[in-house]
Amino acid sequence: MRRLGELEAEIMDRFWRWNRPATVREVVDDINLHRDVAYTTVTTVTSILFNKGYLTRARDGRIWRYKAVATREAYSAALMEDGLEASEDRPAALVQFVENLDDSEITALRKALRDVGRRAKQ
Numbered sequence: 001m002r003r004l005g006e007l008e009a010e011i012m013d014r015f016w017r018w019n020r021p022a023t024v025r026e027v028v029d030d031i032n033l034h035r036d037v038a039y040t041t042v043t044t045v046t047s048i049l050f051n052k053g054y055l056t057r058a059r060d061g062r063i064w065r066y067k068a069v070a071t072r073e074a075y076s077a078a079l080m081e082d083g084l085e086a087s088e089d090r091p092a093a094l095v096q097f098v099e100n101l102d103d104s105e106i107t108a109l110r111k112a113l114r115d116v117g118r119r120a121k122q
Helices: 006-018 022-033 037-053 071-086 088-099 102-121
Strands: 057-059 063-068
Touching: 006 022, 006 037, 006 063, 006 071, 022 037, 022 063, 037 057, 037 063, 071 088
Parallel strands: none
Antiparallel strands: 057 063
């Protein structure tokens, strides 16, 4: 999975935070609170995100309403998986990754491993 470009990430951030269908106009208006971006530019990039499978869309009269296909967390997990696949030694890559975690992240990782282990036993 390719990492999102700057504007792609900015657009996806809105869909992930809002967790609801939204129009290009809503996205443009929100981004324009912080910096200027053209409606046509956001329309183009949103269409690209749809074609890449990051967004779904449905007609609402004459406009499209877009919605994120997956969560931000699922996207992040896919990036991490791609990073592991780039390594010739996945266990060593995992060790390097874990060594960079802070205490709260290690606690969360331990909990996740316990939860996955419990589900696997069911």
